[in-house]
Amino acid sequence: MTDTMTSLPPTSAALVAPSYKPTHPEQFKVHFGENLSSKLITTRAYAKDEVIAKIEGTTFAAKRYTTVQTGIDEHVELNSDLVYMNHSCGPSCVFDTDAMVVRATRDLVAGDEMTFFYPSSEWDMDQPFACWCSAPNCVKMVQGAKYLTESQLEGQAVMSHIRELRKTALGGRQPRFGTLGQMP
Numbered sequence: 001m002t003d004t005m006t007s008l009p010p011t012s013a014a015l016v017a018p019s020y021k022p023t024h025p026e027q028f029k030v031h032f033g034e035n036l037s038s039k040l041i042t043t044r045a046y047a048k049d050e051v052i053a054k055i056e057g058t059t060f061a062a063k064r065y066t067t068v069q070t071g072i073d074e075h076v077e078l079n080s081d082l083v084y085m086n087h088s089c090g091p092s093c094v095f096d097t098d099a100m101v102v103r104a105t106r107d108l109v110a111g112d113e114m115t116f117f118y119p120s121s122e123w124d125m126d127q128p129f130a131c132w133c134s135a136p137n138c139v140k141m142v143q144g145a146k147y148l149t150e151s152q153l154e155g156q157a158v159m160s161h162i163r164e165l166r167k168t169a170l171g172g173r174q175p176r177f178g179t180l181g182q183m184p
Helices: 012-019 160-169
Strands: 028-032 038-042 051-054 067-071 074-077 093-096 101-104
Touching: 067 160
Parallel strands: none
Antiparallel strands: 028 038, 051 101, 067 074, 093 101
16 A cells, blocks of 8 residues: 555645745745645735835736736736735735736735735636635626626726726726725
């Protein structure tokens, strides 16, 4: 009889963590968990609305699960630890593709997870997924802003290209949901 534990593949943490070099060590770092889970956590405190990082060093790319939508037909690879920001319907950050910065939505302390509301920048996602964030306003299925009602987008910091796409989808009527000025 063989020991099945010794024949299991190593976890993502065991594979990645030893060679990991943070891209923004003074601001945040990746926490690699078991079973291919990871998250981005702050390495210091941030005040609400404070810029955590500039979004720099991006490259244009075809839409895929690792890209962020920055325009109506534009997607970029982040090429930094920002790619590890998870989704939340009650996000701790705004991924502001208009100003190309990440900003805190509330006061954060060192060790807090950095999350953003994916439909704030994504119209039609490459890989939709079920959301288990447990936020009171959880959308349950994260597919992109195209699939959400205006009330589901209300109170979220929605990027200009998403507002423009929504306006087109509404036949020219201005959407009623949040802008960066109405950030939660």
